[in-house]
Amino acid sequence: MPPNKIQIAPFEMKYASDFKELNEAWISQYFKMERMDYQALDHPKEYILDNGGYIAVALKGETVVGVCALIKMKDSQYDFELAKMGVSPLEQGQGIGFLLGTHIIKKAEQLGASTVYLESNTKLVPALKLYRKLGFVEMEGFTSPYERCDIQMVYTIE
Template structure:
């Protein structure tokens, strides 16, 4: 069809539905051909019950991969058509089990020839194709179970949107953004402290002039994230990753990871052997980001911030 050629793989679901509808329409006529009064959608339940004793709806749903409500509806329809019986579970009287009725068992015998003929017809189709549809479906089911299509699309979206982010070095033009982005996240969870005002109001004096650096993440020309690398006067640690802040409007674009990676690379280019940081454990996404960058928790040290309850280091 021209539509599928034009839409391509975006129309995967629609094309699969169309194929399913074609097969289901033929299946209904196949049942009629063999004189069996059944609906194609009943087949999974019928097949499972034809192989053994009665089962609970929950057990059937688990075995065929359908939802409980779906199986419940199908068993109700099959019972009305005379194919199923419902009775109490011998092992647990609180549960009901369904099993094939006399009509259902007779149908299970009659349908054997249909099974053989349908399987041969499907094999003939497979022999005329270059790709084995059955194996392809198994592969797709495995891969989608491992990672859903939704998750894959979300990751692709995140990667595409993240490509618009670029990291630049701080200039005085970004001082207001540096302060506002930090104040926004700090006041969301905590309160501004004296050490915050010093660094944010006077970044040259307290960060840059002391051998530190500030990086800015831009989305287009708009600052959406900032992060500082502060030179420390400490016998153990040389630099501190600090004042990282990302605008809520830029969430999902990996801004924090890009900033963190750039700051770590800056420290490495300066010959630093380690990087230190302070945070708070209620900031779970931030802690997760630091761990992703390679930071590990260290023993507590003296800190000018009341909100700090975790300290981490990265060995370069």
């Protein structure tokens, strides 16, 4: 694989520290880590994978440059949540988030989903631009466990 080519791969436990570090970096930069963050980031296998979810890893060579999770929703009108998307600050602006988002939506479709939900904050302008580019639309009425959440979006798989 050429050194600058990005490959999207399924999560393996060897990527657990990268998954946590990439997410902890952006969350701590703009907000504060919350209980739900620690659950997902400290226990990705138990919290995400063992519950029917999925985590994608963006690799540049052997280096993890991005991550994104698909969390199976329980007791919800939505099938999955797109969550814990983080891209290395050194690699931002190169389309890695779009590759991860597209991959995650395709994976949700393969898993039989009709909707993918996400929570964010209006401070994160580049992220919101990315979500809209992927086809997410703003929605209301869902209670968030995150203090930082002030916008919710949904993607409908047709």
